[in-house]
Amino acid sequence: MNDRIYCARKLTSTEANHYLAIDSNEENGFEHESSTDDNENYDPDSGMNSPSTISPNAESITKFEILPNELLLVTFDYLDSSDVLFTFSNLNHRLDNLLQASYRHLHFDFRLIKKSKFDFICQIWNIHHIHTLILSDDDNYTCGLINLFLNLFQLQDFINLNRLELFYVNSYLMETILPSLYHLKTLTYLSILEHQCSRQIIENVCRTIFLNNAIPTLKYFIISNLNYDVHFNHEEKNKTNIEYLSIGNIYYDEFIKLLPSVPNLKYLDCLVTYSSTNNLKFVLPNLTSLKLKLSNTNLTFDYFESLLMSISNLKRLQRRLKISSNNIKYEIVDGHRWEHLIETYLKRLTNFGFIFDIRDTVCITDDELSEPFTTDFWLEQHQWFVALENNDYSSTLFTIPYIEKTYTLRQSTFLTTSISLLSCYSSNVEKITVNFSKQSIPISSVLLFDHCYYSNARSLKLWMMDEDVTFDQLNQFIRISKLTNLSIECEINPVLFSKILDNVPNLNSLKIKYRNLCLVTTDFENKRICQQIKEKITKLNIIDQDHQTALIGKQIENLCQLFSSNLQQLSIRIQSLDDIPFILNQFNKLAFIRIQCKQFRRTDDI
Numbered sequence: 001m002n003d004r005i006y007c008a009r010k011l012t013s014t015e016a017n018h019y020l021a022i023d024s025n026e027e028n029g030f031e032h033e034s035s036t037d038d039n040e041n042y043d044p045d046s047g048m049n050s051p052s053t054i055s056p057n058a059e060s061i062t063k064f065e066i067l068p069n070e071l072l073l074v075t076f077d078y079l080d081s082s083d084v085l086f087t088f089s090n091l092n093h094r095l096d097n098l099l100q101a102s103y104r105h106l107h108f109d110f111r112l113i114k115k116s117k118f119d120f121i122c123q124i125w126n127i128h129h130i131h132t133l134i135l136s137d138d139d140n141y142t143c144g145l146i147n148l149f150l151n152l153f154q155l156q157d158f159i160n161l162n163r164l165e166l167f168y169v170n171s172y173l174m175e176t177i178l179p180s181l182y183h184l185k186t187l188t189y190l191s192i193l194e195h196q197c198s199r200q201i202i203e204n205v206c207r208t209i210f211l212n213n214a215i216p217t218l219k220y221f222i223i224s225n226l227n228y229d230v231h232f233n234h235e236e237k238n239k240t241n242i243e244y245l246s247i248g249n250i251y252y253d254e255f256i257k258l259l260p261s262v263p264n265l266k267y268l269d270c271l272v273t274y275s276s277t278n279n280l281k282f283v284l285p286n287l288t289s290l291k292l293k294l295s296n297t298n299l300t301f302d303y304f305e306s307l308l309m310s311i312s313n314l315k316r317l318q319r320r321l322k323i324s325s326n327n328i329k330y331e332i333v334d335g336h337r338w339e340h341l342i343e344t345y346l347k348r349l350t351n352f353g354f355i356f357d358i359r360d361t362v363c364i365t366d367d368e369l370s371e372p373f374t375t376d377f378w379l380e381q382h383q384w385f386v387a388l389e390n391n392d393y394s395s396t397l398f399t400i401p402y403i404e405k406t407y408t409l410r411q412s413t414f415l416t417t418s419i420s421l422l423s424c425y426s427s428n429v430e431k432i433t434v435n436f437s438k439q440s441i442p443i444s445s446v447l448l449f450d451h452c453y454y455s456n457a458r459s460l461k462l463w464m465m466d467e468d469v470t471f472d473q474l475n476q477f478i479r480i481s482k483l484t485n486l487s488i489e490c491e492i493n494p495v496l497f498s499k500i501l502d503n504v505p506n507l508n509s510l511k512i513k514y515r516n517l518c519l520v521t522t523d524f525e526n527k528r529i530c531q532q533i534k535e536k537i538t539k540l541n542i543i544d545q546d547h548q549t550a551l552i553g554k555q556i557e558n559l560c561q562l563f564s565s566n567l568q569q570l571s572i573r574i575q576s577l578d579d580i581p582f583i584l585n586q587f588n589k590l591a592f593i594r595i596q597c598k599q600f601r602r603t604d605d606i
Contacts, residue, residue: 069098081106081130082113082121089124100126107132110149111167112141114591118148127158136167137195140541140571141592146173156183163189171198178204182214190215191222202226210261213238224248239263243286246270259284268292289316301331309345316351318403333358333397335372335386343377352384353403358395366390369397401427407454408433408463409477431459432478436466454478459485467491471499480504487511487541494520494529501532509539509569514549517542524558534562539569543596550575550598560586573598 067075072095076084084103088095106129110118137146146169155177161184166177174197181187192205202225208214209221219241225248242262247255247270255272259265265284271293290311308314321332331337333356342349358369366388373386385400391410407429432454453476460483474480474496483504488497488511497520501507510533512520521529540563542551551559552575559572564586572583573596580595587593 065092065094069102072098073102076103077105080109081125082108082110082117085121085124086117104129106130107163109134110142110145111136111138112592113145118145122152127153128160130158131160132163133158133161134163134165134167135169137170137173138168140594141569143594150176155180158184160186162186165189165191165193167193168195169193169197170195171201174201174205178208181208184215186217187215188217189220190218191220193224197225206258209242210240210258211238213240213261216241218242220244222246226250226254243267249273283310285311285313287311288313290314291316291318293320301334301337304332305341305345308341312345313348314346315348317346317349318351318353320355320404321357332356333369335375335378339372339375339377352382353399355396355398355403358397366395369395402429405429406431406433408435409454410435426454427456429454429457431461432457433461433463434474434477435464456482458483459487461487461489462492463489465490465492467493469493469496471496471503474500475503483507485509485511488516488520489513491516492520494522494526498526498529498532501529501536504536507536509541510537511541514542514551514555521562524562530562534566537563538566540567541571543571543573543594549573550596551579552576553579556583563587565589568592570594572596 076088081103085099085106089099090096106125108121108125108130109132111134135146135149136142137144146166150173156179164184164187166173169177169192174192174194178201181190190209194202197205205223206226209218221242221244223246238261240261241264243264244267245262245265246268249271250273252272255270263284264286266286267289268284268287269291308317342352370386370388373384378384378386387398387400389396389398405428407426409432457478460478460480471480480500480503483500484506486500486504486507486509518524520526521533524530540559542559550573556574556579560583563570566589567587568589569592570583570587570590571594574580574583575598577597583595584590584593
C-alpha cells in the first residue's frame, strides 16, 4: 500500500511546471520542439533515453492528456508496469518525463508477455525503480525467458526489489540466481516454483534462506518442494524474520528441523509427508493461520491434539488428510473430539475447514461419520457446516465451502450434508475434472438443490464420460456458461460439444486430441461447429499426453484452415521440422507457440 501512496503523491510546483511546460502553441494543442541534441536527451537519473521530439505538426492532445499528472499516476498504478511503459512511452515529452521522473515504483509480471514487448521494456526501464519482478520459464508461454533475462541483467543490480517470483525454474537457473539473493537487501517476498531441481540445489536454497539468513528483510517465502533430506545443522541455524511460509511438499522430520529458524511465523501452509511414530509437536506462539496437508499411514487423533495444544493463538485452521480404515481409528474424524479440542485449546479459532479422504468405509456408517457434526457447537455457535460425499471406493468428509480450488467428480457420487441449502457448497472450486458415465450420474442428489454444485468453475476437464451424457445432465453439476477453459481427454458426442459451445460465451481455451477434434467436427465437415470453434478459440493445445501422435501434412492443413484467423496461442506436436515455416506463415496472430517434433526426444520443444 505504501507503494501506491507514493506513486499517487502530489507533485511539487517545480515538478508540475516542468512537466506541463508548453510553448505558445499550447492553445492549439501543440508541444514545442526541443532544441537539444540526442546526447542531451539522456537522463542519467532515470537511466532512460528520451524519445525523439514531437513535431509541431503533431495531432492535438487527446482528452486523456488533459488529466493532471496526479491522476495519471494513480491510473498507472492500477496497471502492470510493462503495459504502462509499452503503451505510453515515446508518445510525447510530457508523458515521457512523467514516466521517467515520477513513475518510480515499477511492477513487472512477465508470465504472459510477447518477446517483442519484453525486448522493448528491457531497453527503456530503469532497474533501480523496479519493486516487483515475476519471471517464468513455462514451456507453453515463456520458454527460455529466465535464461534470456539473466543474460541481459545481473539480479543483484535490482537494489530496490521488494518482490521476486520465479516460475518453472530448473537447477541450472537456480544455481545462477542463488548467489544474487545475498545482495537483495530490500527483498520481502520470494516465491520459487521449481521444476526438476536437484536435491543439491534444494538443499542450497534451504541453507541460503533458513541457515544463512541471506535475506534478513524477507517476510514471505514460498517454495514448491522441499521433499528431500536437507540435513539441517542446528548449530548453524539463524533466526529469520519470515512470517508467511508456504511449502508444497516436505518430510516431517525436516519440517520440524527448520521451524526454530522461523520463530515469528504467523501463517503456515504446507504438505507434510509424515511417517514418524513421534507426536506432531512444534511451538509457534505467533501462528494464527495453519493450512496443513498430511500424507501418512498411522496418524491418530492424539497426534493432532498434541500439535494444536501448542499453538493456542490459532484463528484459522485448514487441513486435508488421507486416511484408511486398515490402519486408523475413526476417532480422527470424530466431530465430538474435535469439538472438545477446539473448545478447550483453540478458543480464538474463527475459521475452520477440513477435507478427510477416507478409504474402505465398510466399518463405519454414514450416520456415524456425519452425525457428530450436527450439534449446536457446529451448526449454531460457529456455523461450520459439513458434507459427506460417497462413491464406489471411498468417502470424503469436508466442510462447506470446499476448501480447495480443484475437484474431481467421480462415479456414483452421493451427497449428505448438515444443512439443506448449499449456496456456497463449492464456491472455491475453479477447476473440475469429470470422471463418470451416464448410468452413474447421481441425479437424485442434484435435485435436492436449486442450483449447480460447482457454479464458479472456470475450467472443465472431461476425463472419462459416457458418450450418451447430455448437456442438461452435465449442466446440473457445473454452470457451463461460466467456463473459459475446456479440456477434452475422452471421446465426446458432437451434439454435446456443440451444445457446450452454444452456452459458453467466454470460452477461449481448448485442449483436445486431434482424433477427438476430428470426431466433434465430423472430420472438419460440420460447418456450424467449425465456425463456433473458429470464433471462440484463441488458445489451442493439441499435444497428446502419451506423446504418440505427431501431426503431418493434411492434418496440419486442417488445423491451419480452422484456426488460422483467430489463434493466439498454440501447442502442437509435429512429425517433421519442415512443417514449421508453413505453420508460422499460416497463424499470423500467434503470440505464443510451443512445438514438439517427433524427430527429437519426446520431451524436447522447438
